[in-house]
Amino acid sequence: MTSCLLFVLFFFFPSVSIMATAEPAGCKIRITDKGLQMLKFETQRFVEEELSNISMPEMKGNEGRFQYTITDVKIMELNLTHAELSFLPDVGLLFDVQNSSITLSFHRQILYWFFYDTGNINASAEGVTINTALNLIRDDEGRLKINSITCDAKIAKMRAKFSGTLGRVYDFLARFLTSGMRFLLNQQICPTLNHAALVHVNSLLETIPVRAEVDQFIGIDYSLLSDPVVTSRSLDMNFRGMFFDLANQNISLVNYAVDPVIREYDRMVYLALSEFFFDSGLFSYYQAGLFQMHIVNEKMPKDLEMLLRTTYLGTIMMLNPALVDAPISLQLAVNSPPKTTIKTSGATVIMTAIVKVMVLPAGQPPVQLSSMTMETKFNAKVSMKEKRLAVHTDLRRFKIFSNQSALESLALIPLQAPLKTMLQMSVVPLINNWTKRGVQIPLADGMDFIEEVVEYHNGFIVIGANLHFTKGLREMMAGNF
Secondary structure (H helix, E strand, O other), X not given: OHHHHHHHHHHHOOOOOOOOOOOOOOEEEEEEHHHHHHHHHHHHHHHHHHHHOOOOOXXXXXXXXXXXXXXXXXXXXXXXXXXXXXXXXXXXXXXXEEEEEEEEEEEEEEEEOOEXXXXXXXXXXXXXEEEEEEEEEEOOOOOEEEEEEEEEEEEEEEEEEEOOOOOOHHHHHHHHHHXXXXXXXXXXXXXXXXXXXXXXXXXXXHOOOOEEEOOOOEEEEXXXXXXXXXXXXXXXXXXXXXXXXXXXXXXXXXXXOOOOOOOOOOOOEEEEEEHHHXXXXXXXXXXXXXXXXXXXXXXXXXXXXXXXXXXXXXHHHHHOHHHOOOOEEEEEEEOOOOEEEEEOOEEEEEEEEEEEEEEOOOOOOOEEEEEEEEXXXXXXXXXXXXOEEEEEEEEEEEEEEEOOOHHHHHHOHHHHHHHHHHHHHHHXXXXXXXXXXXXXXXXXXXXXXXXXXXXXXXXXXXXXXXXXXXXXXXXXXXXXX
């Protein structure tokens, strides 16, 4: 049970690392009480499976002239009809079982005077209560960890039914035997659950990397900035939520963005992402050199090539008339990390690039004809599918001007429309090719977001969703070991 409780959290927070608490979060996750109720059934089923594996020791003893041996104790059925999974403010999670029952069977060997008898005993433990509180912290390495467990288990009464030749004769032994069995069962419940959590689940959490690769260029750090904040209605987790360049992992962007705020409780889970989350991704791709493009030959639209050749014919003739028939190319290079702006009306990305018009004589170094600055503004639409966050962009505004003179800027006006078309056909698809792949949010295999709703706020977005199990908890655990 306790193991399962921690898995409820593990699904959402698979990797975290220590950070200064003053740092704003780039990513926040809230699990509401509605989300917890969604997990209740899977939690209860997992608890029943864990308790069914309890191993009971052999019982030997005597009562008067009776000598007995009890072996092969098996839990046949658990009926946790009154189980609740809830938040425990300032602590973590509470799994509470009240007025439930456990059905057992064990084998008896009894010697009375010269009579020897064997048979099975069917017993039922009634009035079973299990109360387990799970305290969660961020450990020294920044990973989610069970700090401590408080467990209390009690069985109100136990009944036994003998079978076999002398079953009725031995009924008076039932009280004695069931008292001993109740004591042993009480002693087994909490250690079983505690071991499952403190050993198996903590070991599992230690195998999860703090930083994960997104693709061959960048990775992401879902670092937990502080211990979970638990109220009666929700559990909130603050993550660093920062991308980084795999080739230069020590270079990072400082987070000056607005700290995202989650106010809603209507859905099962909420994911909040600040401008920093997206800016760090753009910064990392910029550091990795992805925002560069060389447009030449078949990549160059014929009408754009003709227009460039006409526009810069005079320059070519002045430099070297022999270059008139040489191929013309465009070299685009973003000269600063793109910047994201999120408002209630939506999200936009501003990108500035240097565009160089080059002529490429055969067997000779390229010759620069012109250098211009290109300012672009993209609309960015954020979406979520299952557990992957994706962004789709489209060109909203485009402007070019010369880096050499105002007069040349006027001459570039005819290039505005064809260059914009070229961007829409070549550059925007390149950007979307990376962003549509998305990044996985901290959610384990076997659970997905469904019925997502994206809301834009000033400085951050909030995605509210419900949860869907594609695997049971046992399958999830098996898949991670």
